[in-house]
Amino acid sequence: MNIVVCVKQVPSPDALSKARVDSKTKTLLRHEAVSLIINPLDENAIEEALRLRERHGGKVTVITMGPPQAESALRRALAMGADKAVLITDPALAGSDTLATSYVLSTAIKKIGEFNLVLLGKHTIDGDTAQVGPQLAEQLELPQITCAQKIEIKDNTVKAESSFEDFFEVMEVPLPAVLTVTDEINKPRRPGMRGVLKARRAEIPQWGVTALNLDSNRIGLDGSPTRVVGLSTPEFGRKKKEMLTGSISRQIDTLLNRLKENGII
Amino acid sequence: MNFDLNEDQEAVLKEVREICQKELAPRAAEIEEKKDFPWENIKLLSQSDLMGVAVPEKYGGLGMNYLTWALVDGEISQACATTGAIYGANLLCIYPILIFGTEEQKRKFLSPLAKGEVLGAFALTEPQAGSDIGNIQMTATPENDGYILNGTKSFITNGGVAETYIVIANTRSGGDPRGLTAFIVEKGMPGFTFGQKFDLMAYPALANCELVFRNCRVPRENVLLSKGKGFRVAIKTLDIGRIGMGIKAVGLARAAYKAALKYARERVQFGKSIFNFQAVQFMLADMAMEIEAARLLILKAAFLRDCGKGFEKIAAMGKVFASEMCMRVTTKAVQIHGGYGYTKEYPVERYMREAKLFEIIEGTSEIQRNVIASYLLKEE
């Protein structure tokens, strides 16, 4: 059971709340001081890969496409227990949209060669398109299941339970396949110190445009058909909210009172 | 003096801070409320490979230095003092096996402790022998290829939850301290049971109880160092333990200071946040200053230990200074919180109760001063 996990390095939620958008390109302005993390759902994907490896054996390879500093995200994945990591980085890749990204990732995965399963987080907390997973499956011409919250491997198939806003779906597809996962699927482990130290010494190969033999018309800003026309904040209507404070038991009392006051219970 | 960490140690400490602040700290109040032993925290620290930071890798540790170990210890206590106390009692079982154990003892007992597979405890105190450890009444009578233990230990942290116990008993009659001997005792050995649980001022989730020995047979290969060397084992263990106790006090004081600083900024009286009053600023300045001073003393002791130099006097100074500092700082933290500080709504009243332990445990402040004075006399 060889698994490839695609991850993305993103600004921490804390940093995101303060982030600014470039008024021209409509993309997130990245400044150096921002603390970067593995996209949270990608950690769920790594965790699931590690658990599947524990059950079925095989190797877990983690890949990311990003700037050189994205290497630290890979080191964290290695610290969690991944076997190998590959950083896909090249100045020519900057500005790639989801289509270009999934093209690059699919090329890298083909280069890795032997794999039975590709896992990704359902979406990232920065772009939030949820497109890379499905597009990757198309580029690899493989079956896909999105929003999986439970995965089962049996013989040569994968069965997954997916959760959508108001319904569940159970699907079974032959391997190899591409799956995206939600945070319901597991609780990602914290890396142990031995893992942290081992990951610090790991060799992480870097693949660029030449190593992957990429079509220059399909990468970077120029190779990306997506044009962001505008950005706006969605209106959610006015909701009343209240942060409860104090001891847990006091918070529960207050909550119960509020629910009663509003005739909910 | 050099307290710099190398990149590996930095990486470990960064991760430890994250674990402590994201996982341990948010659970601290609940642990106090529920009074259940925090296995979840201990499991997390074990899985994170943090139980044997300075134990060599071949025995399942991380093979780092004591300075790093101390810094880890301090982070844990800053986040959750109960978890810190469990961690500390565990270290008192690890140190003596690490320092005095035979190869066989290290493989059998140290490795599982360092890997976090089991917890350990250190049993010195008895109802009639607290500060006066020479007065230990527990007997160890030689028999064939082992010893028969009889007696009671009191106040033993991790009692019941630990699998491995360092127990100091006397092989000579008449309370002759030259007969004190250290034994490695395993939970489940016939004749070894757990007595009364102590109802403590703080740390209600701690496992702290009596150990009762009635004709408990311990094989000779479980003697640590050798017969009659128990006093030395105990003293050397406590010497290092003081670094741990001191840094725990620093950690707890930091938690109190941070809570006080946050509250001082938020609380408004007379139309402005109370941080604007000089009296409050002075309290905070004193707290920050004392924490820094205590921390430097402890880190110096750890540094000297890492260099293989005499650290015992500085460790005793650090322990007594840090514990008394912690009492002052936590008291001030309550003061800055006013009436709310006296309620269970805020953590500072708990910090104040937790702080008091440091002035008593592993040698009271008075005994520490005796230790310091004994070094002063030797230096003359």
Ligand SMILES: Cc1cc2nc3c(=O)[nH]c(=O)nc-3n(C[C@H](O)[C@H](O)[C@H](O)COP(=O)(O)OP(=O)(O)OC[C@H]3O[C@@H](n4cnc5c(N)ncnc54)[C@H](O)[C@@H]3O)c2cc1C
């Ligand atoms: C929560 C908790 C956890 C503990 N965990 C452990 C453990 O895991 N293992 C273990 O072995 N022990 C443990 N102890 C015991 C602790 O180490 C002892 O309580 C401590 O050493 C003091 O002993 P005592 O209580 O008998 O006090 P005493 O020795 O009776 O002291 C009473 C007072 O007299 C003073 N005093 C005594 N002798 C002198 C002297 N010569 N000069 C000046 N003043 C003196 C003391 O400083 C103190 O103020 C724990 C205690 C507590 C409260």
